[in-house]
Amino acid sequence: QQTFSAFVENFLFDRISKGRTKKTIEYYRSELYLFFNWIDATSLEKITSEILRKYFIDLAERRSKGGIHCSYRVIKAFFNWAWEEYEFDSKNPISKVKIQRNNIPPLPEISLDDIQRLINSCDGRLRLRDTAILKCLTDTGCRASEFLALNYGDINLNSGSVLIKHGKGDKARIVWLGKKSKMALQDYLSTREVLDASSPLWLNDDNRRLQFFGLRELVKRLCKRSGVQSTGALHAFRRTFAITMFRSGADLLSISRLLGHCNIEITKRYLNVNDNYLRLAHPKASPGDILE
Numbered sequence: 001q002q003t004f005s006a007f008v009e010n011f012l013f014d015r016i017s018k019g020r021t022k023k024t025i026e027y028y029r030s031e032l033y034l035f036f037n038w039i040d041a042t043s044l045e046k047i048t049s050e051i052l053r054k055y056f057i058d059l060a061e062r063r064s065k066g067g068i069h070c071s072y073r074v075i076k077a078f079f080n081w082a083w084e085e086y087e088f089d090s091k092n093p094i095s096k097v098k099i100q101r102n103n104i105p106p107l108p109e110i111s112l113d114d115i116q117r118l119i120n121s122c123d124g125r126l127r128l129r130d131t132a133i134l135k136c137l138t139d140t141g142c143r144a145s146e147f148l149a150l151n152y153g154d155i156n157l158n159s160g161s162v163l164i165k166h167g168k169g170d171k172a173r174i175v176w177l178g179k180k181s182k183m184a185l186q187d188y189l190s191t192r193e194v195l196d197a198s199s200p201l202w203l204n205d206d207n208r209r210l211q212f213f214g215l216r217e218l219v220k221r222l223c224k225r226s227g228v229q230s231t232g233a234l235h236a237f238r239r240t241f242a243i244t245m246f247r248s249g250a251d252l253l254s255i256s257r258l259l260g261h262c263n264i265e266i267t268k269r270y271l272n273v274n275d276n277y278l279r280l281a282h283p284k285a286s287p288g289d290i291l292e
Helices: 004-017 022-038 049-059 065-086 112-120 127-140 144-148 179-189 212-226 235-247 252-259 264-270 275-284
Strands: 161-164 173-176
Touching: 004 022, 004 065, 022 049, 022 065, 049 065, 112 127, 112 212, 112 235, 127 144, 127 173, 127 179, 127 212, 127 235, 144 212, 173 252, 235 252, 235 264, 252 264
Parallel strands: none
Antiparallel strands: 161 173
């Protein structure tokens, strides 16, 4: 009979083989060992739906709804894998366990007017870099981690394509730069002395790859200088990209793919798009109304 640790490690090996990132694997490991240290069961098959519900109730005393939901997804993935992998005779206990949907409203976007104010406040030795960062961050819809991981070789300045090699779930995708963002990036790159395919796209004051803290502090500093009311949350630029694209007529599927979402429902929640909004949008582009 396998120990809980053996089951967990086998599950993690399966996730590694499917390309999950090191960070994701460590998160899976910490959540699963936290769960198995809490339960009082002698084998995996003796874990019941009642035990699982008690665990999530206990977890609610220490975590937000979002934190509980993250743990639930990990544990659900583990149990679904175990019952498929080992073909246990008993019914999978997680199949009966539901938790309250995480309906935390999305973070607000930063308006294009405010982004323009940030751009106008860029000055000094790093003006071209800071301007390019703001324009490209807004124009690509990248996550901050994806944006900062870019190398010079990932950018095609002719087509405007940007290769995200390792998105969420280690999935690659292509995003794009518009004309003005390309021009801003070219202006910045003209100040760089050494550029090859592996050169970091964004450098800090010490000519090393710009890190998350540095980018966040840059945005905070520009907000303070320009009078823009913002906490410096980098995700706001990603939502601005999505909402601006949507309001300009881009379809949900295209936006979802550009954002790197695994399904369109995530994009609908991300944009706070409900059925009533879609009902009102339909008459503006109804295919049936085009027919004779």
